Amino acid sequence: MFNRLAIPALITTLAVAPVVVSCSSNKVPLSTQQQMYAGKWVASDGTFVNIYLDGGGDFKTSNSEVTGGTATITDKTLKIGLGPIKKEFKITQPPQEQNGKFTMQLDGITYTNNQSSATNPVSSSSVSEVKSTTTEEKSQAAKEIESKIIQSWGQNFGGQLDSLNCPSEFEIKADNSINCQASVENIPFQMKVNFQDNEGSFNWEAKGLLVLAKVEDKVVEVFRQSYGAKTQADCSTSRNQKYRPSIAQDTFECKASDGGQNTTTVKITVQDDEGSFQLSPIS
Structure with missing residues (x-):
């Protein structure tokens, strides 16, 4: 006291x-082979690891916790750390699908990924997919992007956005991005949508919030x-x-x-x- x-x-x-505290530490985006690790993995006792496509990571164990850290994945280990607080897990079983759910084992403990999204305080490393080929379809694609972001926001932060407006026309292409205008609690901010491939997979990050x-x-x-x-x-x-x-x-x-x-x-x-x-x- x-x-x-x-x-x-x-x-x-x-x-x-x-x-x-920063969301922009020295992170290395997950490789194509490593992307199966992305998402929030929860053990039966409530401990978890959360891995983002941009190389970020969170974890919570019985005696330590990191939010907004960096994740490093090798064939045998998963390391998540922020400054002096670090945790190394032994990958005893890589992610695999069982009975419609994805599971993996770290240090012999089974973790389950019940959803395909992984989010940090104001970003989403979840990959959603939107397909479009024509101008008319891209207008529909904008609506789909807005719908997926709104759904993800509600699941991870609670409540709703006041508004979200994405451009109607854009090119769906790997490494391309668009800026959507959003607000919450009457605070305007920018929502950046990053396309992961040419098929419409994307993640998003909020700036100014x-x-x-x-x-x-x-x-x-x-x-x-x-x-x-x-x-x-x-x-x-x-x-x-x-x-x-x-x-x-x-x-x-x-x-x-x-x-x-x-x-x-x-x-x-x-x-x-x-x-x-x-x-x-x-x-």
């Missing part, structure tokens, strides 16, 4: 080595050692606020507490439009 003497020591440590739940998760992670298992964080400025614009050099405050009277105010400095931020306690 914090006392007045313990707080300055923690502030000094975090001020010298602030925590930076910060997910407050992910910021709160990082604040809790930083303060858990001092505040214990009951550590809480609140970064909202109004009731039910879930997002805020991701604008470089924008600052706002979060409250970290032990669930009681011990509280620390944390300054969040936004680094860019991709959701990166810096954290430093100020009281």
